[in-house]
Amino acid sequence: MRLDLAVAQRFGLSRRAARDAVRAGRVEVAGAVRDEPGMELPEDSELRYDPNRPARRTVRTSLTVLSEDPHFLIVDKPAGLLTVQTAEHEEDTLFAHALAYLHHRYRRRAWVGVVHRLDKETSGALVFARTREALRALQEQFRAHSIEREYLALVEGSVRRPGVFDAPLVADRGDRRRGVARLGEPGKHAVTRYRPIEAFERATLVSVRLETGRTHQVRVHFSASGHPVIGDSVYRRREGYLPEVAVRRQMLHAHVLGFDHPETGEPVRAISPIPADFEEALRILRRRKATGAAQKNAPIARGVRP
Numbered sequence: 001m002r003l004d005l006a007v008a009q010r011f012g013l014s015r016r017a018a019r020d021a022v023r024a025g026r027v028e029v030a031g032a033v034r035d036e037p038g039m040e041l042p043e044d045s046e047l048r049y050d051p052n053r054p055a056r057r058t059v060r061t062s063l064t065v066l067s068e069d070p071h072f073l074i075v076d077k078p079a080g081l082l083t084v085q086t087a088e089h090e091e092d093t094l095f096a097h098a099l100a101y102l103h104h105r106y107r108r109r110a111w112v113g114v115v116h117r118l119d120k121e122t123s124g125a126l127v128f129a130r131t132r133e134a135l136r137a138l139q140e141q142f143r144a145h146s147i148e149r150e151y152l153a154l155v156e157g158s159v160r161r162p163g164v165f166d167a168p169l170v171a172d173r174g175d176r177r178r179g180v181a182r183l184g185e186p187g188k189h190a191v192t193r194y195r196p197i198e199a200f201e202r203a204t205l206v207s208v209r210l211e212t213g214r215t216h217q218v219r220v221h222f223s224a225s226g227h228p229v230i231g232d233s234v235y236r237r238r239e240g241y242l243p244e245v246a247v248r249r250q251m252l253h254a255h256v257l258g259f260d261h262p263e264t265g266e267p268v269r270a271i272s273p274i275p276a277d278f279e280e281a282l283r284i285l286r287r288r289k290a291t292g293a294a295q296k297n298a299p300i301a302r303g304v305r306p
Contacts, residue, residue, distance in 0.1 A: 003029065004037035011049045023105075026053045038067040038074075038270070063097040066125055066270040071134040071262050073098055073112070074127045074270040079249045079277070083117040083126065098128050116142055116213065121231075124151070124254025125272040129262070137262035142213060148258030151208040151218055152197075152274065154251035154281055155227040156236075159204040162195035165221035169214050177234060178216050180224040190214045192221045200285040201292055203230060203245070207255075218252060230281070245281050253278055 007027055008018035019037040021027055027034060028048040029041060064076040075098060077083065082093045095112060102110035112128045113135030129135035141147050168187030173179025181187030191211035198205040204227070208218055216235070222228055223235035231247040258269040274282075 001041060001043050002037065003027070003034060003039040003041055006041060006043065006045065006047060007049060010047050021049060021051070024053075026050050036068060038065060063094075063101045065101070066272060067268065068130075069261075071130055072127050072138065072268070073102070073130055074125055074257060074268075076272045077118050077123055077126045077254070079121050079123040079275065082120050084114055094126065095128070102130070115139055118254055119216065119219075119250075119252075121249035122252045122254060123272070123275050123278070125257035125270050126254065127257060127259070127270075134262040138259060141259050145211055145213070146260070147213075148256060148269065149210045149213070149254065150256035151210070152253045152255045152278070153206050153208055153218060153222065154230045154245075154278070154285075155204055155206055155222050156230055157202060157204065157227045158199060159194070159196045159206055159227055160199075162193075165190070165192040165194070165225065167221065167224065169217065169220055178220050180220060188212075188214055190217050190221070192217060194222075198282075200289050203285055205282065219250065245284055247277065247281050249277070251278055251281055 004015060004019040004022050007013060007022060008015050011018070013021065022037045023035055025033050025035050026049060028050075029039075030046045031048075064078075065073065066076050067074040075094065077094050081097075082090055084093055084095045095114060098112050099110050102112065111130065111132075113130070113132065115127050115129055115135060115138045118124060118126050127138065129138055167190060168181040168185075169190045170179055170181045170185060170187045189212060193209045193211065194206045196204050196206050210217060214220075219229050219232055219235045223232070228236040230245060230251045232250040232252075253274060254272060255274070256269065256271055258267065260266070261268050
């Protein structure tokens with residue numbers, strides 16, 4: 001169990017308050033101060049919380065950290081935030097937040113290496129390297145496709161059984177958008193495995209695991225199959241039924257990220273909780289599903305003869 005979750009449950013704090021208490025050095029595990037909220041520990045660990053202890057440090061950042069050590073930093077990327085700058089030189093990026101977090105936390109100039117990226121409107125777990133050696137090691141794992149990556153996606157239509165998209169992708173399908181290569185057209189190898197988790201009325205929650213990491217891979221593969229990601233304004237075809245779910249971004253979330261530690265080789269795994277907007281979309285779909293089932297099973301009223 002994560003330290004911040006254990007503190008929240010043990011002392012009746014909110015998850016945010018527990019995380020802040022840990023980072024401030026107000027929590028002891030077995031008599032020693034521990035200030036990493038993502039630290040894993042047994043559920044029966046001896047914990048002590050002193051709300052009046054002076055804070056070790058104040059970290060002022062909107063960054064949510066899932067796991068960290070001297071070699072890497074796994075963060076929870078919110079939807080709507082760029083991973084890194086584009087040609088427009090945006091200042092508000094996940095990369096900038098990571099630098100600010102490390103600077104305030106350790107009071108020295110930080111170094112952060114970009115290992116991979118998530119689309120601006122995709123949320124979830126993302127890892128940065130904290131040393132050049134770790135950057136090379138993690139990038140090599142991505143190139144070898146040995147990284148564990150599981151996404152959750154809400155897609156249009158009914159996905160009834162597990163399957164695999166094994167279709168190469170091209171950078172321009174003819175309209176300056178990425179797409180699946182036509183027969184005989186050269187493209188980059190791309191493999192996406194998926195399985196349905198929960199079915200709704202004309203929509204499905206699916207688990208997606210990537211064997212390759214091409215740009216927009218999940219969105220392009222599902223769009224080409226006739227099941228675009230709900231909320232995707234780029235790859236959704238104009239025709240067809242759109243589930244009546246008010247969302248402001250594509251319902252795609254990087255739920256699980258796992259890799260071998262760049263120094264020790266030990267397995268590292270982080271889970272990003274489903275964000276509020278995604279949960280709200282699920283809640284609406286479940287409510288409509290329940291209402292539809294109730295109406296379908298309701299007894300038919302019959303008239304009574306006088």
